[in-house]
Amino acid sequence: MGAGKTTIGRSLARLSNKTFYDADHEIEARTGVRVPIIFEIEGEAGFRAREVETIRALTALNDIVLATGGGAVLNPANRECLRKHGFVIYLRASVEELYQRTRQDKNRPLLQTANPRAKLEQLYTERDPIYRELADLVVDTGRQGVQQLAQSILTELSQRHDIRSS
Numbered sequence: 015m016g017a018g019k020t021t022i023g024r025s026l027a028r029l030s031n032k033t034f035y036d037a038d039h040e041i042e043a044r045t046g047v048r049v050p051i052i053f054e055i056e057g058e059a060g061f062r063a064r065e066v067e068t069i070r071a072l073t074a075l076n077d078i079v080l081a082t083g084g085g086a087v088l089n090p091a092n093r094e095c096l097r098k099h100g101f102v103i104y105l106r107a108s109v110e111e112l113y114q115r116t117r118q119d120k121n122r123p124l125l126q127t128a129n130p131r132a133k134l135e136q137l138y139t140e141r142d143p144i145y146r147e148l149a150d151l152v153v154d155t156g157r158q159g160v161q162q163l164a165q166s167i168l169t170e171l172s173q174r175h176d177i178r179s180s
């Protein structure tokens with residue numbers, strides 16, 4: 015949460031002429047309510063069930079950039095879909111950066127606690143190894159803005175493609 019998946023993903027899609035999907039936005043479009051309402055009515059388990067169906071559907075599409083929610087990688091079925099169909103990019107940020115980028119935003123139910131910094135710390139510790147294991151590319155997002163990061167990811171992807179096809 016706050017790594018930049020939604021904003022950098024959208025920018026990367028624009029730069030690379032691909033269609034952008036955000037799994038959370040897709041879940042909201044399908045249900046007609048925002049993510050916090052799904053958590054409120056169905057709990058995190060209900061949200062995760064919707065997330066797994068949505069990621070299954072979206073990873074079947076070609077020529078897209080997909081931003082998942084940060085917790086999607088907890089489910090092995092999601093990891094399998096992403097690994098099988100995608101080139102997976104881990105956008106890494108420090109806990110402090112994640113906190114600063116999310117502190118004004120009320121749309122992340124897991125962070126609506128008395129101590130969101132501690133929650134981000136806990137999630138980082140749990141998830142960082144999973145993200146690293148899954149990722150084809152790890153990008154540190156601390157020193158560049160959204161546009162620059164999208165551009166450097168595109169450059170990296172084109173170079174890798176050149177290497178593979180030469």
Ligand SMILES: Nc1ncnc2c1ncn2[C@@H]1O[C@H](COP(=O)(O)OP(=O)(O)O)[C@@H](O)[C@H]1O
Nearest residue numbers: 015016017018019020021022115155158159160
């Ligand atoms: N590299 C960055 N530097 C500064 N702010 C950023 C960066 N990446 C994202 N942001 C900002 O952080 C906030 C959260 O980004 P978002 O794309 O929603 O993250 P995620 O989808 O990973 O939770 C947004 O306001 C976004 O503009």
Ligand SMILES: O=C(O)C1=C[C@@H](OP(=O)(O)O)[C@@H](O)[C@H](O)C1
Nearest residue numbers: 015016038082083084085122123
């Ligand atoms: O990290 C998580 O478990 C979640 C991250 C959110 O997406 P972002 O990573 O885009 O904030 C969203 O899917 C939901 O609030 C749960």
Ligand SMILES: [Mg+2]
Nearest residue numbers: 019020082083
């Ligand atoms: Mg997002």
